[in-house]
Amino acid sequence: MEKKAKIDFDKTFKNYSSKEGISFREEYLNKFLEKGFPNRQMENWKFLDLQQIINKNIGELNFYNDFNKENDLKKIEFIKEFEHNKIIFINGKLEEIDFKFEEKDKVQIIRELKKSKNIIDNEALLSLNNAFNNIFYNITVKSNYELKKPLIVYHNTNDELKYSNINLQLNFLLEKNSSLKIIDLFNDTSEKNFINIFYNFDLKQDAILKNFKLDNSSNKNVKYSFNNIDQETNSISETFILSCGSEFIKNEINCNLNGNFSSAFVNGIFYLEKQKQHEIRTKINHMTENTKSYQLIKSVLDDESKSVYQGKIYVDSNAQKTDGYQLSKAILLNENTEFNAKPELEIYADDVKCSHGSASGNLDENSIFYLRSRGLNYKEARSLLINGFLLEVIEKITDTQIKNFIKNILGLK
Numbered sequence: 001m002e003k004k005a006k007i008d009f010d011k012t013f014k015n016y017s018s019k020e021g022i023s024f025r026e027e028y029l030n031k032f033l034e035k036g037f038p039n040r041q042m043e044n045w046k047f048l049d050l051q052q053i054i055n056k057n058i059g060e061l062n063f064y065n066d067f068n069k070e071n072d073l074k075k076i077e078f079i080k081e082f083e084h085n086k087i088i089f090i091n092g093k094l095e096e097i098d099f100k101f102e103e104k105d106k107v108q109i110i111r112e113l114k115k116s117k118n119i120i121d122n123e124a125l126l127s128l129n130n131a132f133n134n135i136f137y138n139i140t141v142k143s144n145y146e147l148k149k150p151l152i153v154y155h156n157t158n159d160e161l162k163y164s165n166i167n168l169q170l171n172f173l174l175e176k177n178s179s180l181k182i183i184d185l186f187n188d189t190s191e192k193n194f195i196n197i198f199y200n201f202d203l204k205q206d207a208i209l210k211n212f213k214l215d216n217s218s219n220k221n222v223k224y225s226f227n228n229i230d231q232e233t234n235s236i237s238e239t240f241i242l243s244c245g246s247e248f249i250k251n252e253i254n255c256n257l258n259g260n261f262s263s264a265f266v267n268g269i270f271y272l273e274k275q276k277q278h279e280i281r282t283k284i285n286h287m288t289e290n291t292k293s294y295q296l297i298k299s300v301l302d303d304e305s306k307s308v309y310q311g312k313i314y315v316d317s318n319a320q321k322t323d324g325y326q327l328s329k330a331i332l333l334n335e336n337t338e339f340n341a342k343p344e345l346e347i348y349a350d351d352v353k354c355s356h357g358s359a360s361g362n363l364d365e366n367s368i369f370y371l372r373s374r375g376l377n378y379k380e381a382r383s384l385l386i387n388g389f390l391l392e393v394i395e396k397i398t399d400t401q402i403k404n405f406i407k408n409i410l411g412l413k
Helices: 002-012 019-035 050-057 124-132 365-373 378-394 400-410
Strands: 085-090 093-098 107-112 136-141 151-157 165-174 179-188 194-203 208-215 222-231 236-243 248-257 263-272 277-286 292-301 306-315 323-332 338-347 353-361
Touching: 002 019, 002 124, 019 124, 050 222, 050 248, 093 136, 124 165, 124 194, 124 222, 151 165, 151 194, 165 179, 165 208, 194 208, 194 236, 208 222, 208 400, 222 236, 236 248, 236 277, 236 400, 248 263, 263 277, 263 306, 263 378, 277 292, 292 306, 292 338, 292 378, 306 323, 306 353, 323 338, 323 378, 338 353, 365 378, 378 400
Parallel strands: 085 151, 136 165, 151 179, 165 194, 179 208, 194 222, 208 236, 222 248, 236 263, 248 277, 263 292, 277 306, 292 323, 306 338, 323 353
Antiparallel strands: 085 093, 107 136
16 A cells, blocks of 8 residues: 555646645654554444455555536536535545635635644554645634525536545634534536545634534445544534434544633434444543533344444543533344444532433334324334434434425424
8 A cells, every 4th residue: 555655646746836735744744654544443443444444345446537627517506596606626636616505804824735733643544644735725704794695515426436435624723703614515427436525614713613424325345534633612512413324424523612611512313224334433521621522323123234433532631620521323124223422420529410321222112003003004004113213313403404404304294
């Protein structure tokens, strides 16, 4: 892999004008090659071995990216349910940023040839992301401004892409008392690629972030998505994850509650079939007083699918009056399915309210019998129970328009 990665790196950046930018990327390439892809020997990857999954499902990766190639935007299916701003990626290349519904001086977009802030340097996949990104985009929402329309980031791949690694990265700054709603919408027609995504959100005082990650198009790709969220006083972050499309996907959320009365909410749904393997890993760091976090993850698993939830609440010694809640539940529709949960509490303060829990099981046969006695057939009864199980998570979404959009995706009422 090392030889192939270095050849593809030189090919990708052979015409790159910035020597400083090349040096920056080479440093991260070497960090990635030193560590390699994560494997089961690492604690955070004990349930799903990415190195093994890539070797088995993809084989040798192509790291080369042709950032000059033109892609056809006309083939993209844009959602029509509501008006929205757009960021469009096709096969890893950023094609368009369009904030046409917003005041021009309220949203600032800066392109940088090198990354100005290193969030977590010890992660191999973030090093890979830094190494093969050609441009880093920094998007700022100005103080006291709430976007008039949601932002949808279209993550599109087509059948021209195969056995390839693509890396995407966006950095968002939400200034004081600003607000952003962002939907990540994945539409893959490509097969057998490794897609590596990194977002950094910096929330200043009273800022509000609502991020919805929707991966529901069935495909054979392997994906990794990492969100880093830094929050100051009285800021709020809401993250919702719908995980059901790709062959393999791991979503990680690292949230730092650095300001008093800041709060973070993470809600997620696994709805898996066949041999899909999906994971959500969260770490909520309560670093100061009067912070709050809430996490609710639910799984519905069929065939030979597998879901994993690793959730950690960390409470610093300065974080008195912390309120942290974490719960995961799973319905297993087949004896060959597998659900793994690893809830953690690491607490160094004594005046806190923290809890965690996990449960899994089959559908209640008594409930199915009751519903069938009321005229429903078995399939209808099962579907009704599953819908009711998932609706608890959907109802946590605070934006009605986006909530209804996600309900339609899942066929819920």
